[in-house]
Amino acid sequence: MRLRNIELFAGAGGLLDGFEQTDNYELIAAVEWLKPQCRTLKHRLENKYNMKNADEKILNFDIQRTEALINGWKNDKDFGSHKGLDSLVSNKQVDVISGGPPCQAYSLAGRIRDENGMRNDYRNFLFESYIRLVKHYRPQIIVFENVEGMLSAAPDGELIVNKIRKGFDDIGYEIVDDLRKYALQNLVEYGVPQYRKRLIIIGIRRDNNSINYQNILHDFYKNILTKYKEKQRNVRDAISDLPPIYPLSEPTKRKAYTNDSNINGHYSRYHNPRDKRIFSILAQDVLNGTTKYSSAEALKELYYQQTGKKSNVHKYHVLNWDKPSTTIPAHLKKDGLRHIHPDPKQMRSITVREAARIQTFSDDFEFNESMGSSFEMIGNAVPPYFAKKLGEAVIELYNELNKIHEDEEK
Known part of the structure; x- marks a missing residue:
């Protein structure tokens, strides 16, 4: 029945x-x-x-x-x-x-x-x-x-x-x-x-x-x-078999990454050179296990060093290959500085498809709306x-x- x-x-x-x-x-x-x-x-x-x-x-x-x-x-x-x-x-x-x-x-x-x-x-x-x-x-x-x-x-x-x-x-x-x-x-x-x-x-x-x-x-x-x-x-189980998306050596205002996988939702949002540099530093720190930036205060200080601005809330978080992800939130539609990919060479936040994988949506579940709407519906699911x-x-x-x-x- x-x-x-x-x-x-x-x-x-x-x-x-x-x-x-x-x-x-x-x-x-x-x-x-x-x-x-x-x-x-x-x-x-x-x-x-x-x-x-x-x-x-x-x-x-x-x-x-x-x-x-x-x-x-x-x-x-x-x-x-x-x-x-x-x-x-x-x-x-x-x-x-x-x-x-x-x-x-x-x-x-x-x-x-x-x-x-x-x-x-x-x-x-x-x-x-x-x-x-x-x-x-x-x-x-x-x-x-x-x-x-x-x-x-x-x-x-x-x-x-x-x-x-x-x-x-x-x-x-x-x-x-x-x-x-x-x-x-x-x-x-x-x-x-x-x-x-x-x-x-x-x-x-x-x-x-x-x-x-x-x-x-x-x-x-x-x-x-x-x-x-x-x-x-863990994160490795969820997304490691997806093709990498690397930053372009000569980015334009519209395109900063390769984004050529043709997998539904697997393309990076735009990130400026400063953010890419910070992502690489943080991902390398996690990968090496040096944990130099494991505290909120250290992340705030890094933000100040790189931008000249002070913030009361740290804006960055790198995923760890060997641990589960932090919660995938709907706020990813607005926030491109969290859920940073663990590969230091990719220098980006996660894609819609990676968020969907971490949320256990199968690859044949297609997200064809805007990136913002897709992140929102994945995070709320x-x-x-x-x-x-x-x-x-x-x-x-x-x-x-x-x-x-x-x-x-x-």
């Missing part, structure tokens, strides 16, 4: 792609409001999974307009027309609703960058739309993914996670009692070649008051999901390699729940 699922905040489809790889899910619909992400997801579903009606299944719409999302909308100036989620669900059971609201409002980095600590960001409360859709479709299981910073986010003085817990509780869903202990997972433990902590919140519909759903959730995190852990992978494991674990949980319910009815 394949579980019928709806994906919310689908992005380019990292979580969805992992679920599809299991071949145990039937996608009813995916909701996403950004057009580059929708185009990328449509291309993937049509070309990889042969979905002839991908255009219909992808709802490019604002999830905050929940009633219209459910019932359909016509001739909207931003989102055109669609018959809505209800028409796709067609009175059949929805087994799983998955997805996670945009994380920028909860992330620690986002709160540091924003002068108001993201307190006024509308994205803080997008989970309310998620809950409204769960209430409407009543899936047996929900999968809610977000950043570790959600645990401490309290834009109006009350912890967001407490609001989320109450919201799900009010509509008859149970989530685990200790989110930090159980739901906070480091995806590096599941074969993703980067340190990436994420909250994986599983919710179960309470169908029987005599069942202890907390025990079931504890068992899921301790015994089901953990079975999918594996040996740690759930790594598909982990998502496949999560999808398989959710199948196990679904089967276990059905067995428990059957035993209760006997």
Whole structure:
């Protein structure tokens, strides 16, 4: 039996792609409001999974307009027309609703960058739309993914996670009692070649008051999901077989690197001679193991020496061949000074394809939008390699729940 699922905040489809790889899910619909992400997801579903009606299944719409999302909308100036989620669900059971609201409002980095600590960001409360859709479709299981910073986010003085817990509780869903202990997972433990902590919140519909759903959730995190852990992978495992991209000896304002591999997304952004020089110095330091620039203060001093400017935050980070990457963020769309390639001769930051590799997107997952949009959707995604494991674990949980319910009815 394949579980019928709806994906919310689908992005380019990292979580969805992992679920599809299991071949145990039937996608009813995916909701996403950004057009580059929708185009990328449509291309993937049509070309990889042969979905002839991908255009219909992808709802490019604002999830905050929940009633219209459910019932359909016509001739909207931003989102055109669609018959809505209800028409796709067609009175059949929805087994799983998955997805996670945009994380920028909860992330620690986002709160540091924003002068108001993201307190006024509308994205803080997008989970309310998620809950409204769960209430409407009543899936047996929900999968809610977000950043570790959600645990401490309290834009109006009350912890967001407490609001989320109450919201799900009010509509008859149970989530685990200790989110930090159980739901906070480091995806590096599941074969993703980067340190990436994420909250994986599983919710179960309470169908029987005599069942202890907390025990079931504890068992899921301790015994089901953990079975999918594996040996740690590093940057070398992820990107070392991609062809090198070297700086040109005579760069122009438009072209500074060879960029001739013809591999989708494998081309370097432009870097000026000063940045190339700094990248080479830092990568050589990591490669030699001299660790001269391992501290934030040393990096700030290097920046001052090379630019004559002072900075309160260091701007550089070089990947290490023999370690997992640091977290791939959506901010790579704007930041070309972090995630520096570990080869000192290449003198560049990583490409879209390298970021996708570290995020475990397969090479046949194509990113054909602008570099900025591609970095954004890759950085915001759930790594598909982990998502496949999560999808398989959710199948196990679904089967276990059905067995428990059957035993209760006997």
